[in-house]
Amino acid sequence: MNAIVNCPLCALENTYPDGDNLVCADCGHEWPARQAASVDDEENEHVKDANGTVLANGDAVVLIKDLKVKGSSITLKVGTKVKSIRLVDGGDHAVDCKMDAGSFMLKACFLRKL
Numbered sequence: 509m510n511a512i513v514n515c516p517l518c519a520l521e522n523t524y525p526d527g528d529n530l531v532c533a534d535c536g537h538e539w540p541a542r543q544a545a546s547v548d549d550e551e552n553e554h555v556k557d558a559n560g561t562v563l564a565n566g567d568a569v570v571l572i573k574d575l576k577v578k579g580s581s582i583t584l585k586v587g588t589k590v591k592s593i594r595l596v597d598g599g600d601h602a603v604d605c606k607m608d609a610g611s612f613m614l615k616a617c618f619l620r621k622l
Contacts, residue, residue, distance in 0.1 A: 513530055515532035515534070515535060515537055516537070516539060517532065517535055517537040518532060518534055518535040518537070520532065520534045520535070522534050525541060526538070528540060528541055528542075529541060555595050555602045555603070555616050556616060557569065557616050557617075557619045557620050557621050558572050558616075558617050558618065558619060558620050559620055559621070561620075561621045563593065563595060563603070563616060563619070563621060564595070565593070565594055565595055566592050566593070566594075567592075567593050567621055567622075568589065568590065568591045568592070568593075568621070568622040569589075569590050569593055569603070569605075569619040569620060569621055569622060570587060570588065570589050570590070570619070570620050570622055571584055571585070571586055571587065571588045571590070571614075571618060571619065572586060572618055572619065572620050573586055573618050574586050575614070575618060577609075577612070582609050582610075584607070584609065584612070588607065589622070590605045590606075590607060590619075592605075592606075593605045593619075596613070600615055601613040601614060601615055602615070602616050603615070603616055603619060
């Protein structure tokens, strides 16, 4: 396992493998290593907004910051509502949406679910 896994009990990073289990050196909690890997995979699959709420296809969101569009003079204003978003695997720009100004791919950290 290459990534550091936080302890599910105390949330600290001081963990180490012990056979098929992971052990937290701070609180002594032990749990199966396979369980930790599946939890990390599930967390990485979800796209979360600025407040940590999980987004889904078809959700309505609102912009929490003015965003300048690269290569144009368009600025997407804070408070702009976007209906029916689509989640895509586009690196850090995981939300595809259509607005009056055009179609855009946005980072979820600049959105808040309605």
